Amino acid sequence: MEKLTLAATARTPEIIFDPAAGKLLLDGESYPEDVSRFYQPVMEAVNAYLTEAGATLTVEIKLIYFNSSSARALTELCDLFDARAADGANIQIIWFCDDDDDITREFAEDLDIDLEHVQITIAKLSEHG
């Protein structure tokens, strides 16, 4: 499976999906003009990878700002992780946020409540860069 790399723009985050390393990174700001079009290839690639037997994935989310449409897309992405984890995939989500970023932390914490088969770990953004 090929590595997927999307460079950051003013409105979209950097996305690196490395199946060989079992890592997915979302880093930057997210308010794309067309959220579905932006996140669709990522969802498809991740879903294809996670349906493989014994798939292991570490997800690192380092979004300093995301709009409501992106929040919806992130929810769908996490639902996908939850569904694949229910099927047996080993998935770990680390959501990085600044100490003073209550919006992001509360969003990640709320989202974690809805996930049954995968857990979101909150980490400090500043410590991990």
Place this chain on the structure above:
Amino acid sequence: MADSLNPHFPYNFDDILAGSSDPATLRDAYQHLLKQHKRQTRQLNRLVKMADANAAKLATSNAALEQLCDNLSRFVPQPVYHRLLEGRAQNLQAAKRAKLTLFFSDIVEFTALTEQLEPEQLASLMNAYFTEMTKICHRWGGTLDQFIGDALVIFFGDPDSKGSTEDACAATLMGLEMQQRLTALRTEWAASGIRMPMHVRIGISTGFCTVGNIGSQNRLHYTALGNVVNEAARIQALCPPDGVLLSEDTYQLICQRISCQPYIATTLQGRQRKVQLYHPHDNADTTQTSDLIVGNENGFKLYLDATNVTDRDRITRLLTSALDAIQITDHTQTKAPDG
């Protein structure tokens, strides 16, 4: 079989609706739907919360931006500020040749004024003076180039121009209005205990200048350079206190619109021959420049910028009352000999 339209709902809608599902399946489906509903509600709440938080964040950013714009507008000439705000700054980048009307004013015996006033009193006086003059400048659409000590440099014709004649008329009428305003201000200052009244000289000149952003890459100043700038300063020095003095070039542009009288013929640096300087009449004929109507006679002052009138009914009532008042006075005066 799961409903193909909803992969998250692993039951057959058609069977449930047709009532052909067994009670156990119905209960499971019902529980599943409730769970999904709860989850969707949480998601909706989360998104609403997110949207509200982002809106609040945006409001904070907008407030900061408004404050920044407000501060910027104090440091940058108004026409330049509006260009920056509208994203048309690229038009301001290059310096160019343009026909401008330059305005230069200076306070008479400013040094003596500084010696007579306490620093706080002087600062307050100068702030009031520059604030009033700046307001008048903005109303006439001038580009406030700079304050040089007590001097004020304004130009007309860039970045926005209504044509050389309109620009020269605006500069002249602005100068006259400033002197009128200063007359009123002197009365106010005298009432507040400032013994030494402030008098100002104004010089106006028209010609081609280099205008644009001049300076270093990191620090730019939107300004005009050229002999016309110096000429306006020199004409100002020849102007009697409380007056407005025009160069011959400015006079030629405005003479059809604003009545003037010759003042002196003099030699100005950079000129081969003597040039005649002119005073515009401060009781200038009611002059219409574009949408502006300006009049100043004994017992009558009018400044009407029709494009910026917000309460037309009130203005109409005021003007009607004014017309009535003139007619009543006229009627009384006509009848007076009989009475």
